[in-house]
Amino acid sequence: MKTTLAALATLTAGLLFSAHSLAHHSFAAEFDAEKKLDIAGVVTKVEWTNPHTYFWIEVEGKEGVDVWGFEMGSPNGLMRRGWTKDTLAIGTEVIVRGTQARDGSTRGNAQAVILADTCTRLFAGTSQRDFVEDESAKVEGCTPKQ
Amino acid sequence: MFSRIAIFFACLGLSALLWAQTGHPAKGSWSGNLTSASGEVTRLRLLIDDHNGELSGAVNPGRNAVEMSKVTLDAATWTLTINAKMPEGDVVLTGKLSNLGSWLNRKYVGTYKQGSATGNFDFTIN
Numbered sequence: 001m002k003t004t005l006a007a008l009a010t011l012t013a014g015l016l017f018s019a020h021s022l023a024h025h026s027f028a029a030e031f032d033a034e035k036k037l038d039i040a041g042v043v044t045k046v047e048w049t050n051p052h053t054y055f056w057i058e059v060e061g062k063e064g065v066d067v068w069g070f071e072m073g074s075p076n077g078l079m080r081r082g083w084t085k086d087t088l089a090i091g092t093e094v095i096v097r098g099t100q101a102r103d104g105s106t107r108g109n110a111q112a113v114i115l116a117d118t119c120t121r122l123f124a125g126t127s128q129r130d131f132v133e134d135e136s137a138k139v140e141g142c143t144p145k146q
Numbered sequence: 147m148f149s150r151i152a153i154f155f156a157c158l159g160l161s162a163l164l165w166a167q168t169g170h171p172a173k174g175s176w177s178g179n180l181t182s183a184s185g186e187v188t189r190l191r192l193l194i195d196d197h198n199g200e201l202s203g204a205v206n207p208g209r210n211a212v213e214m215s216k217v218t219l220d221a222a223t224w225t226l227t228i229n230a231k232m233p234e235g236d237v238v239l240t241g242k243l244s245n246l247g248s249w250l251n252r253k254y255v256g257t258y259k260q261g262s263a264t265g266n267f268d269f270t271i272n
Contacts, residue, residue, distance in 0.1 A: 042191070042208060044175050044177055044191065044272040045175055045272040056272060058177060058189075058191070065177075065189055067177075067272075089207070089208075090175045090191075090193050090207045090208075091191065091193065091204075091206065091207030091208025091209075091211060092208060093208060093209070117209065145209070
């Protein structure tokens, strides 16, 4: 009886946390710090999930529209950096600075997100260990639209 | 006793799946193209919300968003009709929702009318 209950409890816990475990990984395993990205687009989707928050943007390319997906830090880490759930509303124009996935796909790890309307920069809680969040650094390559 | 505990764990395990339900099939962020009869392609984004079955939303959400003036769904045929007063003229999108159980490949496909212009559209949920 006790063994069965313990097995049930373990199975349930495994089911509940498997998605979180799969989503957690080292930066270097997935992203290439040498592949710098500086890319502008419009937010189409945001997922506030643990252990990482994700968002997607549409980017006008030479041959149509590309969809890029970006990983950020945890929701809690972002909120400590000034983010709210409304910061990246659908349709927000952003400039994303970060690094690309090792496989060359349209996925990346965001170091900072710049809101194009105001040129407000928000650090994205990257798991890249050697990235320094320098609040005093100028926000370059952005002209406020409002 | 044992069966009650087993049911408890089963409910706990299934709760993760229940959290994943998203509600109204039209609700969400959609991206796609309008293709006019002459072949001109216009990229559009739609943001549709649901308030107790009453649909509303915006075309191209963001700084230049245009509020949808009317959104109706015929659930019997999954036909979604969207009216919006675009700067280029009033537009009516009439199409069917499909792949309703899909997270990433839910479709909204149909035809549009904008003034005398007509064409097709094809949206996918983001």
